[in-house]
Amino acid sequence: MVLRRFRNRGASLPPEIQVLQRALKDGSSALGAAEKAHASTIKEIRKQLRDAERAHQRAVGVAQDEVDLRRKEREQRVRQAQKRYESIRATLAPMEISRFGKSVLYEDRIVTKHGEALLDRGVTALADTAARIAIARPGAVARLAAAGAVNGRAFRTAQGYDARRFYLLVEAPELVALLPCRNADEQAARDFAARVNVAALNARRIDCERDEALGDAQRELDVAEAYQDVVQSADDEVIRVMAETEAIDLARGRLEEAEADTEAIDAQREQVAALQLEHDEALAAEHARIAEERRIEEEHRAEAEKLRAQEEEKKGVEEAKRNRVEDEAADTSRSDQASDELNAGAAGAEVLVGTEANAAESARESS
Numbered sequence: 055m056v057l058r059r060f061r062n063r064g065a066s067l068p069p070e071i072q073v074l075q076r077a078l079k080d081g082s083s084a085l086g087a088a089e090k091a092h093a094s095t096i097k098e099i100r101k102q103l104r105d106a107e108r109a110h111q112r113a114v115g116v117a118q119d120e121v122d123l124r125r126k127e128r129e130q131r132v133r134q135a136q137k138r139y140e141s142i143r144a145t146l147a148p149m150e151i152s153r154f155g156k157s158v159l160y161e162d163r164i165v166t167k168h169g170e171a172l173l174d175r176g177v178t179a180l181a182d183t184a185a186r187i188a189i190a191r192p193g194a195v196a197r198l199a200a201a202g203a204v205n206g207r208a209f210r211t212a213q214g215y216d217a218r219r220f221y222l223l224v225e226a227p228e229l230v231a232l233l234p235c236r237n238a239d240e241q242a243a244r245d246f247a248a249r250v251n252v253a254a255l256n257a258r259r260i261d262c263e264r265d266e267a268l269g270d271a272q273r274e275l276d277v278a279e280a281y282q283d284v285v286q287s288a289d290d291e292v293i294r295v296m297a298e299t300e301a302i303d304l305a306r307g308r309l310e311e312a313e314a315d316t317e318a319i320d321a322q323r324e325q326v327a328a329l330q331l332e333h334d335e336a337l338a339a340e341h342a343r344i345a346e347e348r349r350i351e352e353e354h355r356a357e358a359e360k361l362r363a364q365e366e367e368k369k370g371v372e373e374a375k376r377n378r379v380e381d382e383a384a385d386t387s388r389s390d391q392a393s394d395e396l397n398a399g400a401a402g403a404e405v406l407v408g409t410e411a412n413a414a415e416s417a418r419e420s421s
Contacts, residue, residue, distance in 0.1 A: 068340060074333040081326040088319050096312050103305035110295075110302055117295045121288040128285050131278035139271040146264045151253055154222065154246035157233060161260055164224060164250060166233065171226035173257035179250035180223045181235065181243035187223050194225045198232055222247060 067075070148162040157166045162173055171177055180187060188195050198204045222233040222243045235243045 068336075071333070071336045071340060074329060074336055078326065078329045078333050081322065081329050085319070085322045085326050088322055092312070092316070092319055096309065099305060099309045099312050103302065103309055106301040106305045110299060113295045113298075114292065117288070117292040121285065121292055124281070124285045124288045128278065128281040131281055132275065135271070135275035135278040139268070139275050142267050142271045146267055152246050152249045154239075154242060155233065157222070157224070157231075157246070159246065159250055159253060161253065162257060164226075164253075166224055166229070166231040168231040169229045171224075171229040173250075173254045175254060175258065177224075177226040177250065177254040177257075179225070179247035179254075181240070181247040182221070182223075184219050184221055187221055187232075191223055191225060194223055194230050194232075197225075197230045201230070203232060224250065 148160040150158060150160055152159045157164065159165075160173075163170055164173060164177065164179075180191060182190065195204065220235045220237065220240050220243065222235055224231045224233070233243075
C-alpha cells in the first residue's frame with residue numbers, strides 16, 4: 055500500500071529499498087519454486103503410494119477370487135462325490151431277497167422273530183421234518199435245548215414230537231431259530247432255506263463288491279474333501295499377498311520423509327519473512343519521512359497562505375482607502391462641475407433673457 059502511494063505520487067524509492075525489493079522478489083521466486091518442487095514431489099510420491107495400494111488391492115482381490123473359486127470347486131466336488139457316494143450306498147444297500155412268514159432274508163442278513171444274524175458261510179438253513187433235522191443238525195438241536203426252546207430228548211424221538219412235523223431251521227454262530235411250518239408252506243420253506251444257503255455263500259462276495267464300490271466312492275469323496283488343501287493354499291496365498299506391503303510401506307516412508315523434509319523451505323521462508331519485515335520497516339520509515347516532509351510542506355504552505363492572506367488583506371485595505379480617496383475626489387469634482395454648470399446655466403439664462411428682451415424691443419420698434 056505504501057509502495058502504491060509512492061508510485062501514484064510518482065516518487066522514486068530510495069536505492070536501499072529498491073535493493074530490498076529486488077532481494078525480496080528473488081527470495082519469493084526462489085521460495086515459490088522450492089514450494090512448487092516440494093509439492094510436486096509429494097504429489098508424485100502420493101501417486102506412487104496410491105498406485106502401490108491399488109496394485110496391492112488388485113493382488114489381494116485376485117488371490118481372494120482364487121480362494122473363492124477353489125472353495126466353490128471343492129464344494130462342488132464334495133457335493134458331487136457325496137451325491138455319488140450316497141447314490142452308490144443307496145444302490146448297494148442290502149436288498150430283501152425273500153420272505154417267509156415273519157422271517158426276512160436280506161443280502162447281508164436274515165431276520166427272524168428270534169433275532170437276526172449277518173450272513174456268512176457259517177449261516178445255514180434247513181427245511182425238513184423234526185426227525186431229519188434232529189439227525190442232520192444235532193448241534194442246533196442241542197443249542198435249542200440249552201436255550202430251553204425245545205426238549206432235546208423228546209425232539210429226537212417220535213414220542214415227544216411228531217417226526218413228520220415240518221420245521222424251518224436257521225442256524226448261525228449268534229442265532230439258532232426253529233420255525234414251525236404249515237403243511238401248505240413246506241415247499242415255500244424249502245425255497246426260503248435254499249435262498250438262505252445261497253445268500254450265505256454269496257454274502258462275502260457281495261460284501262466285498264459293495265465295500266469296493268463304496269471304498270471307491272469314499273476315496274473319491276476323500277479326494278474331494280482333501281481339495282481343502284488347495285483351498286488352504288489359496289487362503290495362505292491371500293494372507294501372504296495381504297502381508298506383502300513392502301511397496302506400500304516404502305512409498306509411505308518416502309512420503310513421510312518428503313513431508314518432513316521442509317528444512318530448506320523453512321529457512322527460505324524465514325529469509326523471505328526477514329526481508330519482508332526489513333522491507334516493510336524501510337517503507338514505513340520512508341513513508342514516515344515523506345509524511346514528515348509533507349507535514350512540513352503543509353505547514354510552510356499554510357504559513358505562506360497566511361502571509362498571502364495578510365498581504366491580500368493589507369492590499370485590500372489600501373485599495374479601499376485608495377478607492378475612498380478616489381471616490382471623495384470624484385465627488386468633489388462632480389460637485390465643482392455641478393457648480394460650474396449651475397453658474398453657466400444662470401449666465402445663459404441671463405443672456406437668454408437679455409436676448410428675448412432685445413427681441414421684444416426690436417419688435418416693438420418695428421411696429
